[in-house]
Amino acid sequence: MPDDVHAEAIPEGGPAGAVRRHRVVVVGSGFGGLETVQRLAGAPVDITLVDQRNHHIFQPLLYQVATASLATSEIAWPIRSLMRGRPEVTTLLATVTGVDMAARQVLLDGEARLPYDTLVLATGVRHAYFGHPEWEPFAPGLKTLEDATRIRRRILLAFEQAERETDRRRQDALLTFIVVGAGPTGVELAGTIADMARDTLPPDFRNIDTHRARVVLIEAGPRVLAGYPEDLSAYAQRSLERLGVEVELGRAVSACTAEGVVYGDRRLEARTIIWAAGVRASPAAEWLGAPADRAGRIQVLPDLTVPGHPEIFAIGDTVTIAGPDGKPVPGIAPAAKQEGRHVAGTIKARLGGAAGPSAAFRYRHQGSLAQIGKKLAVIDFGWIKLRGALAWWIWGIAHIYFLIGVRARLSVAINWLWIHIRNQRSARLITQGRGAEGLPETSGSSGSAGAPPAL
Amino acid sequence: MPDDVHAEAIPEGGPAGAVRRHRVVVVGSGFGGLETVQRLAGAPVDITLVDQRNHHIFQPLLYQVATASLATSEIAWPIRSLMRGRPEVTTLLATVTGVDMAARQVLLDGEARLPYDTLVLATGVRHAYFGHPEWEPFAPGLKTLEDATRIRRRILLAFEQAERETDRRRQDALLTFIVVGAGPTGVELAGTIADMARDTLPPDFRNIDTHRARVVLIEAGPRVLAGYPEDLSAYAQRSLERLGVEVELGRAVSACTAEGVVYGDRRLEARTIIWAAGVRASPAAEWLGAPADRAGRIQVLPDLTVPGHPEIFAIGDTVTIAGPDGKPVPGIAPAAKQEGRHVAGTIKARLGGAAGPSAAFRYRHQGSLAQIGKKLAVIDFGWIKLRGALAWWIWGIAHIYFLIGVRARLSVAINWLWIHIRNQRSARLITQGRGAEGLPETSGSSGSAGAPPAL
Structure with a gap:
């Protein structure tokens, strides 16, 4: 301007x-x-x-x-x-x-x-890396629409590249998805990626079995969903593990690179890392x-x-x-x-003319909801705790209710219906240019935008 | 990779x-x-x-x-x-x-x-610039999803910038939208931008009247929709003009810059130019x-x-x-x-063992359809020509029919319904980083992605 x-x-x-x-x-x-x-x-x-x-x-x-x-x-x-x-x-x-x-x-x-x-x-807030901003290119966080389409692109490209990879070790790294941080966002991401690899993707690939995908949820603290009651945390962890997510607790990530992460005394090779740990205002x-x-x-x-x-x-x-x-x-x-x-x-x-000091804000906690995977959720209303399929229905209805406008509600409801009935995820689009994300490990082969003509 | x-x-x-x-x-x-x-x-x-x-x-x-x-x-x-x-x-x-x-x-x-x-x-094919590839940054074409979100972003940003602009001449340039090429895509783009400025956007802006937006359709040939019968071309032109589109025929564009275009002996200042003219295989x-x-x-x-x-x-x-x-x-x-x-x-x-030369391909023209604007379309089936509201309904039903799958059909139908009943265009999202598009005239102020923290 x-x-x-x-x-x-x-x-x-x-x-x-x-x-x-x-x-x-x-x-x-x-x-x-x-x-x-x-x-x-x-x-x-x-x-x-x-x-x-x-x-x-x-x-x-x-x-x-x-x-x-x-x-x-x-x-x-x-x-x-x-x-x-x-x-x-x-x-x-x-x-x-x-x-x-x-x-x-x-x-x-x-x-x-x-x-x-x-x-x-x-x-x-914006996601933050505990003083390690250099991790961001390797472990994007999730706060904006651009963040979301970038992460979507990385997850989908990893499967695409694995389909073409012959080196087994490299294929394993492409099929390993690490989520750092086991708060609600981390749990929801890990559970949904596991769902996708297990339910949505298998019939679409010919050379890889997407069930082989490893989803690893790394958390420095002692349990997942630390803000929830302990029994719901334990339930969430069991549910994630049943979905195939490997939950690694009590070890903080000490390095993120194009090769993978180091956490505690362990090293894990992965081409897709998602950051759901720290934030900074x-x-x-x-x-x-x-x-x-x-x-x-x-x-x-x-x-x-x-x-x-x-x-x-x-x-x-x-x-x-x-x-x-x-x-x-x-x-x-x-x-x-x-x-x-x-x-x-x-x-x-x-x-209106009120004089004197303003009233103090008083927070009323209405409840905590987190989806773990398809038809699995945990809810803590304080006076009642729910888990499993019933919690998932309440979770879904509550979220649709809080969307703005009839169009979005209808549209989200239709999409969820399709995911559950048909195992189809309609938004599996790889868009955005390579330049837009500075993804160091992106293949020259798999570019979509950016490279103009050709096909 | x-x-x-x-x-x-x-x-x-x-x-x-x-x-x-x-x-x-x-x-x-x-x-x-x-x-x-x-x-x-x-x-x-x-x-x-x-x-x-x-x-x-x-x-x-x-x-x-x-x-x-x-x-x-x-x-x-x-x-x-x-x-x-x-x-x-x-x-x-x-x-x-x-x-x-x-x-x-x-x-x-x-x-x-x-x-x-x-x-x-x-x-x-990809859009082409008659030997002027240097025009592309100023006049993007429309062939891919990335092209489409880039053009969407430019159109929406132009209105946003106009809302903040005080210099009247600069505001005029921001509110001028040039579409080069009056084939079906050019006609559809020009008509829809005019619709948007007239119906969708007015209640959303406070400092500008979006009715002021000029949409100029420039075509080197003698008429719009050159592939259609002459009377449908004439009807399409009249309809576009009734929507407020300025149709400029018989003058070829000889320059596209950040300032606007030169066509024939004329010069027109505009900050948004869309290329719907040439293609190259x-x-x-x-x-x-x-x-x-x-x-x-x-x-x-x-x-x-x-x-x-x-x-x-x-x-x-x-x-x-x-x-x-x-x-x-x-x-x-x-x-x-x-x-x-x-x-x-x-x-x-x-x-199956067929010997000898393969059969020749024989093309059967089933008809040409183009939407001009809300509830306006032209159809040439050969044996019958249609225009106006009836043509628009056939156009809409045909397009929904040819989409793939029930979900997309439902979803598009809902969106069209919303546009027609509520004048709402739900996908008015400015996304993509500045870097991704190399848009020379983009404001430093209005960036969305790219610039991470702040808000």
Whole structure:
């Protein structure tokens, strides 16, 4: 973009000529940011919603895009179209590079300035490598649609290359899939890859038996799904093992390379490694000079404001705050949504003339759900724990319910039906150019995009 | 991939230990290649289907992916899964780099060799720039899924950038969309972009009125849809103009740059240019040293074999052959499928002991269909010409019918329903990294992938 798109370019919200209203800037359109905007409906505010992507993602199902079960457009919605009924909301596709707290302006792309009266930071996290950023090319993480299509491409290409490989050891490495980190995402990825190798792919290959694929789930801690009750963890591990996943506990990964991983005293050759272990918050704390924990999460006050700045809220994965049980509020969608709702309520109360300190946020844990594999899930509602097929049905219905709009719900339901009835995963498409991912081990032979003509 | 994946890696088809059967190698899994394989079902042959992509694309609807109406997985199917019921078919993800006709081997990725008894080349075309390959970065064409998501990204980003632009002239350039070439693809793209600007996008933007968007269709020839009867061409042009498309006939484009195009004596500033004009065949003719026309299409014999090589067939867009009316067979899906069927029949006849020359291919034109915009289409069946809403319904039903599988049909039908009832285009996702496309004019601000953390 030209370099002279400047402050004036940034609308201050509202139709021209309207009375100047309280300006709320929300950065990030994940669950927290979107909920804040939605709960501000009807309030006398002009809202600008800034994101560096043009779409909201339903994160809990992102692993299903990575494993070719769902299409990208089934779990992502253009932010603009979500806001079409809200003329007071302006959507901006831009990258926030800082906050000028004295001037009350958000810096966009290092140049433009967007003024605010109230700022809500809901900027999320990115996967992190415990100080080893050099592992990223070998062990991509899963946070964005691009991450998901990249991982999908690697998994599918590994099978394609194995089909053509004659060297047995190299074929074994191609058919070994390592998932690092056994939280919900790691468990769901490992279980789904095992499902795919066992149910979906076998009839499609001629030279390899995809049952031979090894899926190895490596976790530094003592059990999978550490946030769940111990008996559900044990059940999840047994279920994964029954699906053929090798669960390796109590050993931390100490190296990721193009050849594989080293964990504890072991070395495992693999061409596909997926990172589901550490995360690091967005640089929001740095923009503000705010106190943060080791993962970069802002230590907000009980009312979710940044210390010393009652006009700046921070919510979701970008903050750390204690829940009623004293433990940190988990980094999950319902928590971010509750926080967004709380912030919207506080803003409305202040505009309504409420004086004194804002109400403290109180987290209510509604439950934890994780899919392990086809027709297997664990659910912890606190008052009841479920596992197995019934848990899987509840998991599926809950996830379809939380998708946005009838079209996506129908479409996801149809796709899941097809996976279960026909063992077909429709989104098994290898796309994206090689250049786009800097995949060091990618074959020259298997390129799809990038190389233009030929076929 | 390691450099020592070699000839032995290439399966010769069929289970180990089986009697050696006639080996058919089909290169390309478009309509022609796929039809050949499908029509060879039951024949005593081992088939290897080679493609440099892992999916078959339903080309006639690719422009709907480019215009955010459909998702990639709705018009693309993994080739492997299409072949799952055919144990005698081996699928290879590889790029053909040549043919050793003496040894009867196809060269893969410059190294591996794949032997054949009969070879079928169905390698298609790529867009071409009349000797100006330097135009490609500014005016991408539409042949692959990656092309489609790239064009989608450019169109959506142009609106996003226009929303933030204050300089009126620059905003005009961002809101100008040029389509070069008024064949069916050009007409369909121009009409759909106009539809999108008029119906889908207006409620989503705050600072720009998307009705202001100019869609300019430039054609060097005297009319749009030159392959259709003149009255349908005239109707199509009137319909496009009613949708707001500016149709510019009789002027050839002489320059494409980041600033716009020059055509005839005119210059038009635009930030989005789409190329739907020329095509050039894949290098199949060069592999064979076969006679070819100026677009690189092989001049095959009437039985679709390559002169001097009765064991090599070539079909689809990669060849040129005269139809019964003396005019060249058009480069459309039904023609490629008829040729594929003819080749499969010839191979089966030869295996059945038929002596003498093979039967000549005879093209039967079943009709031409093109969508102009929402609820507008033209159809020429020869014996009847249709236009308007009825033609559009037939167009829609025919296209859904020719999709593969119930899931894709359901899914496309649902999406079309949503576009028509709700004016929603669900696939409005800006994905792919900047690096992946080398888009010179892309803003630093609006990047999605590529730039990792931040939001």
